[in-house]
Amino acid sequence: MKQFILMLAVVAMQYTVNSGDTLQSIAEQYCQGDDPRQVAEFREGIRELNYDVIGESDVWEGVVLEINRWM
Template identity: 55%
Template sequence: MKIVKHTITVIMKIAVLLVIVVTQCGYTYVTETYTVTGSDTLQSIAERFITKNTGTVREIREFKEGIRELNFDVIGNGDVRAGETLKITYWEAD
């Protein structure tokens, strides 16, 4: 259990350092909210928003799962439903 806690702590510290480095290199971390419409799927939303992710290179599969993880309390393991409000994050080059 101690090893797991230590590993998580190290990962969190690395993540914070990466955020600091990236923000100092001319990138902005953006958070948007999006309300799902009737024709939306998690895939179509990811495809729409990944084009705004100009600060880093991300694969669509990873970007989609990032949206799911950030909104797990709303969508769980299923797909999105009309009317749900999602948080979507990405890096934008300044």
């Protein structure tokens, strides 16, 4: 029997919001899946991670967001 080891690591990065960006467009850019539910969950994960900065609003130019991804 073959055994496989799957190793994942969380990569934390910063993203500076550009003019025209939305939380949705950033999630679409960084989410590794293309299922709309995955993107929505990823978007809300970004919001939760940055809630102290953006709260319930959308993002605005110049805001620096923390984004975590599995690699």
